[in-house]
Amino acid sequence: MNWSIRCVILFYAISTILFPAVSVGQSLSEVADFAEVQYKSENFEVAASEFSRALYFGHSGQDILFLKVANCYFNLKNFEQSIVFYDKAYFASQSDSIKNEAILGKSFSLIVENQWMLALSELMNIENTASDDQKSKMNFLQGIAYFGLHEDELAESSFKKCLNDLPVNVDFQLIEHEFESIRKNEKRFNPKTAWVLSLIVPGSGQFYSKQYKDAANSAILLGGLFYLTVNFATKFSFAEAVLVMLPWFQRYYIGGANKAEKFAIEQQLAMRNNSYQAILELLGTQKFKESKSIQ
Amino acid sequence: MILLKTKLLILFLLVTGDLFSQDLYNYENSVKFGEHLYHTNQFEFAAREFERCVFLKPDDQFSILYLFKTYRKIGDFNKAFNIPNFNKFLETEESFGSEYYKLLVQTERYQDAAIFILGKDYFKEEADLKLATFLLQKDWKAAVIFRDENRMKIDKTLSEIVDKSLLIKKKSPVLAGVFSAIVPGSGKVYAGRWTDGLVSFLMTSSAGFVAIRGISKNKNNFYPWAMGTMSVVYYSGNIFGSAKLAKNINKNKEDELVNQVRDFVLRD
Amino acid sequence: MKLLPATIFLILLFCFPAAKTFAQSQNDIVLAKTLFIPKAKDDFKQLVKVNKNEIESTFSVMFMFYKNFISSQDIDACVFQPSCSVYAIECIHHEKSKITASLKIADRLMRCHPLVSSGSYLIDRKTGKYFDPIEN
Numbered sequence A: 001m002n003w004s005i006r007c008v009i010l011f012y013a014i015s016t017i018l019f020p021a022v023s024v025g026q027s028l029s030e031v032a033d034f035a036e037v038q039y040k041s042e043n044f045e046v047a048a049s050e051f052s053r054a055l056y057f058g059h060s061g062q063d064i065l066f067l068k069v070a071n072c073y074f075n076l077k078n079f080e081q082s083i084v085f086y087d088k089a090y091f092a093s094q095s096d097s098i099k100n101e102a103i104l105g106k107s108f109s110l111i112v113e114n115q116w117m118l119a120l121s122e123l124m125n126i127e128n129t130a131s132d133d134q135k136s137k138m139n140f141l142q143g144i145a146y147f148g149l150h151e152d153e154l155a156e157s158s159f160k161k162c163l164n165d166l167p168v169n170v171d172f173q174l175i176e177h178e179f180e181s182i183r184k185n186e187k188r189f190n191p192k193t194a195w196v197l198s199l200i201v202p203g204s205g206q207f208y209s210k211q212y213k214d215a216a217n218s219a220i221l222l223g224g225l226f227y228l229t230v231n232f233a234t235k236f237s238f239a240e241a242v243l244v245m246l247p248w249f250q251r252y253y254i255g256g257a258n259k260a261e262k263f264a265i266e267q268q269l270a271m272r273n274n275s276y277q278a279i280l281e282l283l284g285t286q287k288f289k290e291s292k293s294i295q
Numbered sequence B: 001m002i003l004l005k006t007k008l009l010i011l012f013l014l015v016t017g018d019l020f021s022q023d024l025y026n027y028e029n030s031v032k033f034g035e036h037l038y039h040t041n042q043f044e045f046a047a048r049e050f051e052r053c054v055f056l057k058p059d060d061q062f063s064i065l066y067l068f069k070t071y072r073k074i075g076d077f078n079k080a081f082n083i084p085n086f087n088k089f090l091e092t093e094e095s096f097g098s099e100y101y102k103l104l105v106q107t108e109r110y111q112d113a114a115i116f117i118l119g120k121d122y123f124k125e126e127a128d129l130k131l132a133t134f135l136l137q138k139d140w141k142a143a144v145i146f147r148d149e150n151r152m153k154i155d156k157t158l159s160e161i162v163d164k165s166l167l168i169k170k171k172s173p174v175l176a177g178v179f180s181a182i183v184p185g186s187g188k189v190y191a192g193r194w195t196d197g198l199v200s201f202l203m204t205s206s207a208g209f210v211a212i213r214g215i216s217k218n219k220n221n222f223y224p225w226a227m228g229t230m231s232v233v234y235y236s237g238n239i240f241g242s243a244k245l246a247k248n249i250n251k252n253k254e255d256e257l258v259n260q261v262r263d264f265v266l267r268d
Numbered sequence C: 001m002k003l004l005p006a007t008i009f010l011i012l013l014f015c016f017p018a019a020k021t022f023a024q025s026q027n028d029i030v031l032a033k034t035l036f037i038p039k040a041k042d043d044f045k046q047l048v049k050v051n052k053n054e055i056e057s058t059f060s061v062m063f064m065f066y067k068n069f070i071s072s073q074d075i076d077a078c079v080f081q082p083s084c085s086v087y088a089i090e091c092i093h094h095e096k097s098k099i100t101a102s103l104k105i106a107d108r109l110m111r112c113h114p115l116v117s118s119g120s121y122l123i124d125r126k127t128g129k130y131f132d133p134i135e136n
Helices: A003-018 A020-040 A044-056 A062-075 A079-092 A096-112 A116-123 A132-148 A152-164 A173-188 A191-200 A204-208 A212-235 A238-294 B002-020 B027-039 B043-056 B061-074 B077-081 B086-090 B094-106 B110-119 B127-136 B140-149 B156-167 B173-182 B186-191 B194-217 B222-266 C003-015 C026-033 C054-073 C084-094 C098-111
Strands: none
Touching: A020 A044, A020 A062, A044 A062, A044 B027, A044 B043, A062 A079, A062 A096, A079 A096, A096 A116, A096 A132, A096 C026, A116 A132, A132 A152, A132 A238, A132 C026, A152 A173, A152 A238, A173 A238, A191 A204, A191 A238, A204 A212, A204 A238, A212 A238, A212 C054, A238 C026, A238 C054, B027 B043, B027 B061, B043 B061, B061 B077, B061 B086, B061 B094, B077 B094, B086 B094, B094 B110, B094 B127, B094 B222, B110 B127, B127 B140, B127 B156, B127 B222, B140 B156, B156 B222, B173 B186, B173 B222, B186 B194, B186 B222, B194 B222, B194 C098, B222 C098, C054 C084, C084 C098
């Protein structure tokens, strides 16, 4: 038996006795690998608990693990917890790249919870060293947040920036066109106009907002109430008719106008949503178009 | 000979190496990790961890107790009640008893909680829990007597709640109904909602007024009769409503105290 | 020398940012698309699905008529959640005695006014109205 083999055996003996952590480390990495596999096959619940286990038993790269747990919670749509873990990842990390990822994840979670302002203020913290992908995602999220805040010009420029870095010349026509149609719609379905119209001629505001059934409903109802009031006045006294019927008449009169206003706003929002879907469709499919154009 | 020794040594090392290596899914590590999950409010994951611990060691007090706590936190009461071997420890261990008591309180089984406490020897000295069961069952008189007997042992918060229960002024539902029958709405004023009383008085009386005037003018008209019917329905509805309001107000006052007791029992 | 064109081609391929894709994965896009979808309106049909007798079906028809053609034109006047009409139809369907139901409804109509003393009811978070279910 030569010395070298003895040395190896001795080293192995000492290391197993003195550093059981070596073997723990091995099974720790197994846990992390298992979690990774689960994450890839979209078993996010198992992945989250296994990543947490790896974290708890001291797997190296805590920041990345926090980020992964956060991603799991994000995919499970548990945005409260995902925000907590993105924060943990941010504060555990020294690397700008991971910090940026954490910020992006957190602000996306906030956006899903409709906290537009908070999301925007989070996005302010993205470092300049961010990768192109991260910058593109930042613009994407910024665009959505501004869109949620009805800051259409800012949203438009953010969405454009999102396409800007591409090597292929993307024409911004579609985005410009969509925002143009949003603007047109806002002029076409003006809530105040609808409200005033309905006050002048009951039902006309709803007609303006393209809710024809409701327009007829409102006109007939108010006409009926008017008839009842007149009927009441002839049978009893004018004062009594005013006392009994006027409150009702007033309610449905104002109610109809309010509804016309509401319909106009609903029309605006529906059209906004349509344009938004079209823009996202463009952002989503752009990469396929791009690869085609290269071929 | 040397070769044999080497072989033995390698065998020894392989065995001991396995002994020293830690399996992260074994009992000890699962308990540790489960506890960590429990304390960071990740109860769903903690439950899974402790389920495995209980499977690995079916007689382990610690993990059974934690599993029970976790299910209580999640709000999955059926699973909590059905944990195997829990009942075995329930007979002798006070920590199990108090968890079980909390679960009964959390699911609003106050009567069961009272019976449970009386049946357990280890709760003999527990004055707080006994007083809490009196309060939870709204047995205010018994609570006052018990508090006065065990003044030294009782927690200050509970004692204050008992004092508050002495100050509750109950409204009589019958009286409220009678008031409203005499003057519509006065029952509600008596119960403490003067705006409700005013509105119901106005609505009942104006409907009645319109009806009487209309009928005296022209008996064959439909509107006054409809108004009259409405006035009668409003009148009786108001009597009913006043009695119900008095009852509800009493109940709300008591429920507020019960909730305070619940918070006291379920504090962690 | 055949290697040269291949190498140049490869170098060109790598220089050309063909691999560049958007950071936005399809998952992100799918999630983001759901953000501005208009909310579905309240469906009152489920309240009147089961009618045990003629009285209940009559009231159900009246309720649906009221909700569709009259209440839809009204201002948002009711201070309670569920609103008085929903409260009424629930009472009709769930109270054993129809007399109790009508008394409860009359009482509710008299309680529904803008002078409700705050603090007497819990506040419904979604609508910001006073929470007053039929169990109360």
